[in-house]
């Protein structure tokens with residue numbers, strides 16, 4: 156048996172590898188290793204979630220951002236971005252549409268837009284929960300203080316997504332301006348856990364300056380944090396950023412890393428991301444065939460979808476659009492998957508199938 160297969164087996168058995176072992180795996184993996192990891196990951200996903208896929212309705216509330224991350228299409232300095240933000244009424248309309256389509260999690264995602272004060276946000280969160288007490292509200296609106304996170308939690312937010320982007324400090328400052336703080340980002344994630352949120356983190360695959368060493372540090376960080384969800388997708392270039400001439404990441408590496416994440420944290424919620432579907436037309440299905448179990452179709456008003464461009468050519472009108480749920484369900488069924496209309500919380504116990512076939 157090859158050295159990498161042994162490492163993948165070790166990860167499966169012990170749920171960890173040393174930094175050197177991760178580095179060696181990331182430096183030398185081949186197609187056989189990828190297929191081995193993917194099939195093991197599917198087996199583990201099936202043990203924890205069956206063939207069930209959870210959907211989250213994604214509402215992109217604003218593309219204003221006070222930050223200037225070097226890879227991001229809606230960074231403050233991109234004067235070509237056409238800016239918008241949604242009002243509370245717009246957001247509630249998206250929720251009404253999503254609820255009628257069967258969505259039971261809404262993800263409010265946006266840049267760090269100072270228009271949304273804590274009072275405005277808490278009002279939006281509590282209004283959603285009043286109208287739809289059986290849904291989970293996920294926030295993905297960046298770095299805030301402990302007190303702010305606590306206020307949103309008390310207003311009814313259940314989950315928070317904040318990708319750490321890289322666990323290597325010097326890599327962090329190659330992706331972000333010095334005005335941002337690596338330490339603060341990591342602290343935010345631990346604060347969110349302390350408050351009681353279900354927490355998601357993640358990173359871009361093959362982002363500029365990512366190396367086997369930084370990736371090894373990502374895996375070790377994720378293992379330590381024990382998040383409920385990990386969102387990874389290929390880095391994709393946006394033409395109006397300082398990284399316009401960099402290379403985009405690949406579906407191949409993303410699928411391998413997805414599988415390794417499933418193997419390392421068996422019950423983690425793992426999305427097949429829109430960026431994976433953007434880089435490869437079969438990317439999201441292949442994500443599910445690598446252990447993923449979550450998808451986040453877009454519920455934002457159609458007229459703003461083209462404006463929330465974190466990267467070039469982002470999908471916004473096919474199966475990833477929430478209104479095409481029926482065709483998504485049909486597609487996934489062809490691969491043996493079943494879409495559940497539920498909140499889709501993280502599994503605490505292995506899966507027992509008691510749903511009608």
Ligand code: SF4
Pocket residue numbers: 220221222223224227228229230231265266267297
């Ligand atoms: S990655 Fe997030 S925080 Fe950074 S510029 Fe883009 S929206 Fe703002």
